[in-house]
Amino acid sequence: MNLRYLKNELYYQKRRTMAAVIGLSIGIALLIILNALSMAYRRAARVPLQEIGADVTVQRSGNVPKDLTGAVFPCSAVTIRDEEVKKIEALPGVRGVGRAVLLWVFDPDRAWIVLGVEQQNSVGPSILRNSIMEGRFLKEGKSEALVEAAYARQFGIKVGDTLSVAKRDYLVVGLVDASRAAKIAVANVYLPLSEAQRLAASSGQVQAVSSFNPADVNLLFIKADEERIPELSSALRTMMGKNATIGTPDSFLKLLNSLFALSDKFTLAASLIAILVAVLIAFKTMAGNITERTREIGVLKAVGWINRNVVSQLLAESVVQCVMAGFLGLLIALVAAYGLSFLQVNIPIPWEMSPRPHFLPGGGDQIFKTIRLPVHVPWTLACFAIVLSVVIGGITGALLGRNISKIKPSEVLRHE
Amino acid sequence: MNNGTILTGEDLTKRYGDLEVLKGVSLSIDTGEFVCLAGKSGSGKTTLLSILSGLERPTSGHVRLGGKDIASATEDELALFRRENVGFIFQSFNLIPTLSAWENVALPLFPVRMKSDERKRRATDLLERMELGHRMDHLPSALSGGEKQRVAIARALVAHPKVLFADEPTGNLDSATEEAIMDILHRLHRQEGLAILMVTHEMALTKSADRLIRMHDGEVIA
Numbered sequence: 162m163n164l165r166y167l168k169n170e171l172y173y174q175k176r177r178t179m180a181a182v183i184g185l186s187i188g189i190a191l192l193i194i195l196n197a198l199s200m201a202y203r204r205a206a207r208v209p210l211q212e213i214g215a216d217v218t219v220q221r222s223g224n225v226p227k228d229l230t231g232a233v234f235p236c237s238a239v240t241i242r243d244e245e246v247k248k249i250e251a252l253p254g255v256r257g258v259g260r261a262v263l264l265w266v267f268d269p270d271r272a273w274i275v276l277g278v279e280q281q282n283s284v285g286p287s288i289l290r291n292s293i294m295e296g297r298f299l300k301e302g303k304s305e306a307l308v309e310a311a312y313a314r315q316f317g318i319k320v321g322d323t324l325s326v327a328k329r330d331y332l333v334v335g336l337v338d339a340s341r342a343a344k345i346a347v348a349n350v351y352l353p354l355s356e357a358q359r360l361a362a363s364s365g366q367v368q369a370v371s372s373f374n375p376a377d378v379n380l381l382f383i384k385a386d387e388e389r390i391p392e393l394s395s396a397l398r399t400m401m402g403k404n405a406t407i408g409t410p411d412s413f414l415k416l417l418n419s420l421f422a423l424s425d426k427f428t429l430a431a432s433l434i435a436i437l438v439a440v441l442i443a444f445k446t447m448a449g450n451i452t453e454r455t456r457e458i459g460v461l462k463a464v465g466w467i468n469r470n471v472v473s474q475l476l477a478e479s480v481v482q483c484v485m486a487g488f489l490g491l492l493i494a495l496v497a498a499y500g501l502s503f504l505q506v507n508i509p510i511p512w513e514m515s516p517r518p519h520f521l522p523g524g525g526d527q528i529f530k531t532i533r534l535p536v537h538v539p540w541t542l543a544c545f546a547i548v549l550s551v552v553i554g555g556i557t558g559a560l561l562g563r564n565i566s567k568i569k570p571s572e573v574l575r576h577e
Numbered sequence: 578m579n580n581g582t583i584l585t586g587e588d589l590t591k592r593y594g595d596l597e598v599l600k601g602v603s604l605s606i607d608t609g610e611f612v613c614l615a616g617k618s619g620s621g622k623t624t625l626l627s628i629l630s631g632l633e634r635p636t637s638g639h640v641r642l643g644g645k646d647i648a649s650a651t652e653d654e655l656a657l658f659r660r661e662n663v664g665f666i667f668q669s670f671n672l673i674p675t676l677s678a679w680e681n682v683a684l685p686l687f688p689v690r691m692k693s694d695e696r697k698r699r700a701t702d703l704l705e706r707m708e709l710g711h712r713m714d715h716l717p718s719a720l721s722g723g724e725k726q727r728v729a730i731a732r733a734l735v736a737h738p739k740v741l742f743a744d745e746p747t748g749n750l751d752s753a754t755e756e757a758i759m760d761i762l763h764r765l766h767r768q769e770g771l772a773i774l775m776v777t778h779e780m781a782l783t784k785s786a787d788r789l790i791r792m793h794d795g796e797v798i799a
Contacts, residue, residue, distance in 0.1 A: 163688075165680060166687060169675040169676055172675075173675040173716070174675060457673055461684070463659065464659065464684055464685040465656050465659045465688070466656060466687075467652075469653075569652075571633035574632070574667060575627070
């Protein structure tokens with residue numbers, strides 16, 4: 162292989178070189194962007210759960226309470242027993258469990274959505290401690306409350322006020338901006354978990370629908386090994402029974418209205434088509450280029466180049482063109498990814514995961530988590546694309562070079 | 578100048594299907610001999626040149642260059658044989674359009690393991706001898722017909738061939754340039770003792786040759 166010849170061929174035959182490089186780069190860019198989009202939707206689907214520090218949520222649906230007075234359970238979240246929680250904590254792949262109790266409280270003058278949260282846990286709604294706007298976070302065992310900031314503004318509630326919820330008084334110790342945090346299990350008032358458990362256990366309406374002990378909960382947030390989530394989800398379904406609602410990144414992915422989000426198989430098929438298109442473009446363009454050079458190859462052989470010399474020269478040209486195409490394709494994909502990252506994606510939050518009474522203002526509205534589509538081209542995908550370009554160049558160059566090197570110089574040089 | 582036979586063709590035949598292009602041709606060329614091969618179009622002279630130079634295999638018969646029979650050599654053996662023993666000059670020059678003049682001259686040496694400086698030195702020396710020292714870095718598209726053919730002659734000489742094969746080397750040139758190219762070939766023959774086999778259909782060019790071989794319908798007639 163002669164570098165000078167290689168450089169001159171690529172430089173002086175710009176039309177040929179550009180046709181091969183641009184054609185293949187489009188295929189490579191398509192491959193990268195399809196996979197980057199698919200990964201972006203997967204990342205987006207993880208956001209609602211990530212915001213609450215979890216990978217999986219567990220709920221159990223039950224009956225609608227007969228009478229909406231005092232503290233009741235939403236029908237989408239009834240009792241999960243303490244023994245069940247302990248078994249779940251022992252399941253393979255579980256790295257942490259956050260507990261919560263979600264209640265609707267219908268007092269004579271006001272309806273509250275109340276969430277009992279743990280005082281200290283990186284998994285679950287206690288991560289709200291990072292969104293305190295005023296005051297402080299809750300202390301376990303004390304009759305105190307946090308109020309969602311917008312709700313507090315609407316009803317003129319301030320830090321230091323006392324709220325009466327289900328006939329119990331709670332000192333407002335802080336205001337929390339829940340809009341900055343998760344869209345799952347959003348409440349108006351946040352209490353220490355033990356207070357919410359006490360409210361639930363003492364409520365006749367709760368006990369009538371689903372018997373509840375003070376150590377039980379009705380929402381679970383699980384941090385899990387990412388690769389074991391499908392297996393864990395299946396185990397939870399078996400353990401919790403047919404009424405269980407298991408929220409996973411995949412369940413959010415299914416809610417996204419996108420082909421990329423719907424199926425791995427679509428991305429795989431589209432990627433294979435992109436690779437095939439790239440290979441065909443490379444092969445066809447380079448085959449055309451080499452056919453144009455039949456006479457030149459005849460001259461090389463006439464002056465003493467053996468087949469191996471011809472093949473290695475054409476192979477090197479092909480690999481260099483394909484590597485250039487790989488980098489150009491990567492550049493196109495990076496620009497496209499930057500452009501696509503301005504797209505917004507609305508992730509619907511199922512009502513069951515953040516239940517609000519339908520008859521309250523806005524209670525029936527669909528909640529969305531709106532984020533910018535996190536389109537990135539990971540370095541592994543970029544490297545794969547470059548390696549693929551080298552492989553395509555190698556195979557194309559070797560096949561075409563081997564074929565053209567068999568020509569007899571006398572046949573192509575004879576008729577002048 | 579006769580120092581013994583350098584090239585021999587014995588009872589050479591060539592068939593393309595039912596068409597017999599060469600019909601048992603035998604000839605020999607001595608070291609330092611300038612032989613012209615003349616004949617009408619279709620008489621088989623280019624086929625004979627191709628077989629004698631190792632570009633093509635005969636259907637039957639033997640070709641010996643420097644005592645070695647090349648009729649049964651493989652494609653790669655023939656390529657190596659051509660690189661080490663023969664030089665070609667074609668009617669349409671057959672220069673590589675993307676290589677400069679000196680790179681075209683050095684083309685046969687590209688696959689040879691040698692220092693690139695040495696390769697360039699040999700190419701530029703030959704171009705100087707062809708009075709093309711000022712055109713070393715020009716692409717073929719920037720050269721005249723005569724200059725292109727002089728580059729092609731330099732390329733034919735760069736690997737120190739034993740025999741130079743020229744197929745209508747002045748066919749695409751005007752008469753003044755034709756004369757200059759023929760002068761170069763005669764100079765190579767006289768001064769360096771190079772054996773030359775030149776195919777032509779112009780009888781005027783055969784006058785200064787040591788020997789003229791005439792072909793007709795696949796046979797040597799004189």
